[in-house]
Each structure stands twice: as C-alpha cells, then as structure tokens.
Amino acid sequence: MAKVFTPEEVKAHNKSDDNFIIVHGDVYDVTEFKNEHPGGKKILERVAGKDATVQFDKYHKLSVLEKYKPKLQVGSLEGKAPAPKAEEPKPVAVKAAPAPVAAAAKISDEEAVTVHETFGDLIPYGDPGWYQSYHSPYYKATHAALRVEVREWITKEVEPYVTEWDEARHVPEKIYQQMGQRGYLAGLLGVKYPVEYTDRRVASVPAEEWDHFHELIVTDELSRTGSGGFVWSQIGGYGIGLPPVVRFGGEALKKRILPGLLAGEKRICLAITEPDAGSDVANLTCEAKLTEDGKHYIVNGEKKWITNGIWSDYFTTAVRTGGPGMGGVSVLLIEKTSPGVSVRKMDCQGVWSSGTTYITFEDVKVPVENLIGKENQGFKVIMTNFNHERLGIVIQSNRFSRVLYEESMKYANKRKTFGKKLVEHPVIRMKLAQMARQVEACHNWLENIVYQCEKMGTTESMLRLGGAIAGLKAQSTTTFEFCAREAAQIFGGLAYSRGGQGAKVERLYRDVKAYMIPGGSLEIMEDLSIRQALKVHQAIGMKL
Numbered sequence: 001m002a003k004v005f006t007p008e009e010v011k012a013h014n015k016s017d018d019n020f021i022i023v024h025g026d027v028y029d030v031t032e033f034k035n036e037h038p039g040g041k042k043i044l045e046r047v048a049g050k051d052a053t054v055q056f057d058k059y060h061k062l063s064v065l066e067k068y069k070p071k072l073q074v075g076s077l078e079g080k081a082p083a084p085k086a087e088e089p090k091p092v093a094v095k096a097a098p099a100p101v102a103a104a105a106k107i108s109d110e111e112a113v114t115v116h117e118t119f120g121d122l123i124p125y126g127d128p129g130w131y132q133s134y135h136s137p138y139y140k141a142t143h144a145a146l147r148v149e150v151r152e153w154i155t156k157e158v159e160p161y162v163t164e165w166d167e168a169r170h171v172p173e174k175i176y177q178q179m180g181q182r183g184y185l186a187g188l189l190g191v192k193y194p195v196e197y198t199d200r201r202v203a204s205v206p207a208e209e210w211d212h213f214h215e216l217i218v219t220d221e222l223s224r225t226g227s228g229g230f231v232w233s234q235i236g237g238y239g240i241g242l243p244p245v246v247r248f249g250g251e252a253l254k255k256r257i258l259p260g261l262l263a264g265e266k267r268i269c270l271a272i273t274e275p276d277a278g279s280d281v282a283n284l285t286c287e288a289k290l291t292e293d294g295k296h297y298i299v300n301g302e303k304k305w306i307t308n309g310i311w312s313d314y315f316t317t318a319v320r321t322g323g324p325g326m327g328g329v330s331v332l333l334i335e336k337t338s339p340g341v342s343v344r345k346m347d348c349q350g351v352w353s354s355g356t357t358y359i360t361f362e363d364v365k366v367p368v369e370n371l372i373g374k375e376n377q378g379f380k381v382i383m384t385n386f387n388h389e390r391l392g393i394v395i396q397s398n399r400f401s402r403v404l405y406e407e408s409m410k411y412a413n414k415r416k417t418f419g420k421k422l423v424e425h426p427v428i429r430m431k432l433a434q435m436a437r438q439v440e441a442c443h444n445w446l447e448n449i450v451y452q453c454e455k456m457g458t459t460e461s462m463l464r465l466g467g468a469i470a471g472l473k474a475q476s477t478t479t480f481e482f483c484a485r486e487a488a489q490i491f492g493g494l495a496y497s498r499g500g501q502g503a504k505v506e507r508l509y510r511d512v513k514a515y516m517i518p519g520g521s522l523e524i525m526e527d528l529s530i531r532q533a534l535k536v537h538q539a540i541g542m543k544l
C-alpha cells in the first residue's frame with residue numbers, strides 16, 4: 001500500500017536535492033524528474049514541500065498524472081478522499097420508454113429502452129445526450145456497459161500516450177492485439193458479430209445482441225483520444241479492408257484468414273486509391289491479367305495513400321481485369337508475402353501514426369481463389385463498402401469536433417485574460433455555442449442514419465442511404481474543420497505548439513484534411529447527396 005504522509009512530513013522534503021510536491025492529494029518525488037521537467041526545474045523547486053495543485057492545474061491536463069504517477073508518486077496525503085470511481089462500471093437503470101414514443105418510432109417496447117444513468121464529465125454537449133440523462137429510443141443496458149468498458153481502457157492505457165505515439169508515428173502492437181482480444185475488431189465490420197470465425201467476445205455485450213449502435217460506441221470512444229492517427233492505426237485499414245472479404249469472399253479464404261484478423265494477430269487494409277485515381281474510382285489503372293491456365297492473376301500497378309499499408313499482411317485491392325470504366329474493375333486479396341509487393345511509408349500533413357503507404361505491385365501472382373466477388377463486378381463490392389466507411393468517418397469526425405469543443409470549454413473555464421475567465425467573454429461563448437450546435441445536429445442525424453442501417457439491412461441501406469450518408473460526411477467534416485479552427489483560436493499559442501494542454505487541438509487541426517478528402521471528397525459528397533437522393537426518391541414516388 002502507498003505511504004500516507006501528513007502535510008508536515010511532505011514539508012520536510014523542501015530542498016533541491018529532496019523535492020516532494022503535493023498534487024490533488026497525492027505526493028510526488030520530483031527530485032530527479034525536475035531536471036527533465038518541460039516547464040523547468042526552478043518552478044518545481046519553488047513549490048518544494050508544498051501543495052502545488054493550483055499551479056499544476058493551470059499548466060497541465062489531468063491525464064499527465066496518469067502517465068507519470070507510476071514513476072513519481074511516493075504516497076498520498078492522510079485523509080485524501082478516495083479517487084472518483086467514474087471509470088468503474090455503474091449499475092445502469094434500464095427503463096421501458098413510454099408507449100407513444102415506441103409507437104411513433106415503430107419499434108417494440110422491448111427495444112425502446114432509456115438509459116438514465118449519467119456518465120462522463122457532464123460538460124454540457126461534451127458527450128452525446130444519452131450520456132447526460134437525455135431520453136433516447138436507441139440505447140439499451142449493453143450500450144451503456146460498453147461505453148464504460150471502452151472508456152476505461154482508453155483512459156488508462158491509450159490516452160496518456162497518444163501524443164507520444166503520434167510523434168513516433170507508431171502505436172505499439174500490443175494495443176492492436178488488445179483490440180482483437182477485447183473482441184472489438186470483430187464487432188467493427190458493419191455486420192452481425194461473426195461468431196463463426198472467432199472465439200473472441202466483447203465482455204459487456206453478448207454476441208447475439210451486437211448491433212450498429214455498439215459499433216458506433218466503440219468508434220466514438222476510440223475517437224475521444226483526439227487523434228485521427230491513433231484511430232486509423234487501429235481501424236483505418238481494418239474497418240474498410242475486411243468488410244468486403246466478409247461479405248463477398250469465398251468460404252475457404254474466409255476460414256483461412258478471418259480468425260487471425262479478428263484476433264488482432266494479422267492486419268489488412270483497403271488499396272483502391274492510385275496516384276491518378278481517388279474519388280474517381282472507376283478510372284483506376286492497376287491491372288490484373290488472368291494467366292492462360294486460369295489459375296492466377298498477374299498484378300501490376302501502384303496504390304497511394306493506403307492507410308495501414310506498411311503493417312498489413314493483406315491488401316483488399318481494386319484492380320482492372322476488363323475494359324475501361326466501372327465494368328472492368330475487380331477486387332483481389334493480395335498477400336504481402338507474394339513476391340513483387342513493396343511498401344513505402346508516406347509523410348503526410350496529419351494522422352501521423354496511421355501508417356499512410358505507397359504500394360507497388362510488380363508481376364505479383366495472385367491465386368484466383370483470392371477474387372473478392374465476381375470478375376469485373378468489383379464496383380459493386382466497392383460501392384457496398386462506402387456507406388460503412390463513410391459512417392466510420394462521420395463518427396470519428398463528429399467526436400473529434402466534440403473533443404475540440406470539450407477541450408475548449410474546459411480551458412475557457414480555467415484560463416483568465418483581462419481579469420476574467422475566457423468563458424466570461426461573450427466572443428468566446430459564441431464560439432462555443434457555434435461548435436456545440438453543429439456537433440449536436442450532426443450527432444442526431446448520425447443516430448438516425450445508424451438506426452436506418454440497423455432496420456434496413458445491407459442491401460436496402462446501400463441503395464437508399466448512400467445520398468444521406470454522403471451529406472452527413474460533408475456535414476460532419478465541415479463541422480470538424482470549423483471546430484478545429486475555433487478551438488485553435490480559443491487555445492491561442494497552446495494550439496500552435498505541439499504537446500501539452502493544446503495537444504489534441506493542434507493535432508486535430510492537422511488531421512482535418514484526412515477526413516475531408518479521403519472516402520469521397522467534400523465536393524463529391526455534396527454532389528452525391530443530391531444526385532443519389534433524387535434517384536431514390538424517384539423510385540419511391542417523388543412528385544416534383
């Protein structure tokens with residue numbers, strides 16, 4: 001058990017070569033650490049033997065302590081209140097929603113449950129409404145339990161290190177393995193939980209109850225780290241590279257590769273974009289020629305901006321097997337061990353720890369069993385994937401916007417300028433208001449669309465929701481860009497330098513374009529949202 005100190009005992013350690021301080025009721029020995037303290041040595045000597053909580057809070061975020069505690073903490077002050085148990089699972093009150101709500105939403109009473117328990121820091125709009133005791137027809141006890149489970153893991157094992165990993169441009173492998181062990185990877189495919197290919201399970205959710213809202217929660221909570229690089233390092237390749245295999249791959253191929261991928265032992269990515277083909281997918285040129293004996297394809301071509309490519313064992317690759325345009329495109333699973341596959345890491349503006357990659361295929365021999373879907377019908381495979389990919393981008397963008405808002409709100413309540421807290425300046429409150437209202441609008445649309453996915457199933461949602469999801473991607477990424485700009489203005493210099501209190505804001509400002517350009521650029525999304533919607537509404541009887 002950690003040593004218990006009286007204030008007098010701590011006071012005795014008040015010298016340069018014996019320098020203890022108290023922060024939030026815990027006692028830290030900073031004698032050695034002060035030589036490497038980024039804020040300077042003397043500043044810690046000035047508070048030697050004293051309670052420095054106020055000064056600490058002024059210059060740091062609490063997550064700094066999570067990281068340094070194991071190294072520096074030597075005990076606690078006597079009578080220190082027990083640590084808040086915010087991260088421990090709380091009992092969740094689950095209550096049937098009133099009948100009229102259930103009837104209006106056309107869902108059964110059993111489904112229409114309301115989770116009343118508050119959760120998180122309760123900053124207004126700092127979490128989705130149902131975390132802050134709003135009624136919702138979408139969430140059940142398993143959703144509430146899952147958010148606790150994921151947040152606890154992220155808070156302890158990920159968030160304190162994210163800045164370090166981003167700078168190193170690499171997230172330790174053990175985190176990805178935990179994503180597999182904890183059963184999260186298997187739940188992120190936009191399909192029901194694939195029990196037939198894995199024995200991994202999510203602790204708080206029985207596999208048969210897994211739905212799209214559970215998937216939303218995992219992605220949303222991962223995104224609280226405020227790092228596109230971190231989120232993409234975990235699900236950026238997987239979330240778009242594996243669903244086509246699951247939906248359209250042959251059974252033998254799936255039995256061979258899925259168990260390792262779902263367990264987090266192997267990695268996969270999606271290789272579509274080329275130096276000369278981005279949103280204009282139908283014009284890709286990477287070619288795959290069938291050998292005379294019909295047993296292999298020989299692949300030649302280049303792929304660019306491929307997330308996770310550098311670490312991937314498998315590449316779900318769009319290739320040209322036929323004539324020009326979308327009718328000549330197929331999808332092949334290419335394995336890294338095949339001779340002729342080379343990867344090179346790319347240097348990009350943002351998402352540093354996501355492993356953006358340039359890939360070359362030179363006379364790569366791929367067995368026909370690795371064809372995903374039918375030859376020359378790869379466009380359907382790619383299209384089916386887009387909704388899931390874009391919803392992932394929406395969930396991440398919107399949580400990043402929320403993080404930018406939440407960080408700003410917390411900072412505006414402690415930072416003082418001209419004798420007032422920032423939040424007391426109307427110009428700052430206006431910025432916060434503009435951020436919050438866009439985040440909330442976006443999240444409510446997102447939940448509606450996720451609910452449609454749940455009810456419609458893959459084919460109907462692919463046909464009907466493409467336009468709305470494109471519009472939502474445009475909306476969420478525009479909101480993200482707006483919030484990054486406003487948060488940077490609120491944080492001032494702290495958002496201009498890297499690390500420290502403004503770390504998330506500075507990083508997300510750099511990550512924005514990775515959300516506005518890939519997965520269909522903003523301009524393509526806005527156009528598609530109208531074109532696609534008109535087509536769908538023509539089919540359902542629109543009267544123009």
Ligand code: HEM
Pocket residue numbers: 021023028030037038039040043044047052055056059060061064065068072499500501
């Ligand atoms: C356990 C005690 C402490 C630890 C582990 C610690 C750690 C750090 C770290 C990691 C940074 C870099 C920025 C960041 O990541 O937030 C930093 C910056 C800083 N720290 Fe500390 N610190 C401690 C206590 C204190 C105290 C008590 C003071 C003031 C009396 C202080 C003043 C500063 C200042 C002025 C900066 C620079 C802030 C900036 O760049 O804006 N630190 N500290």
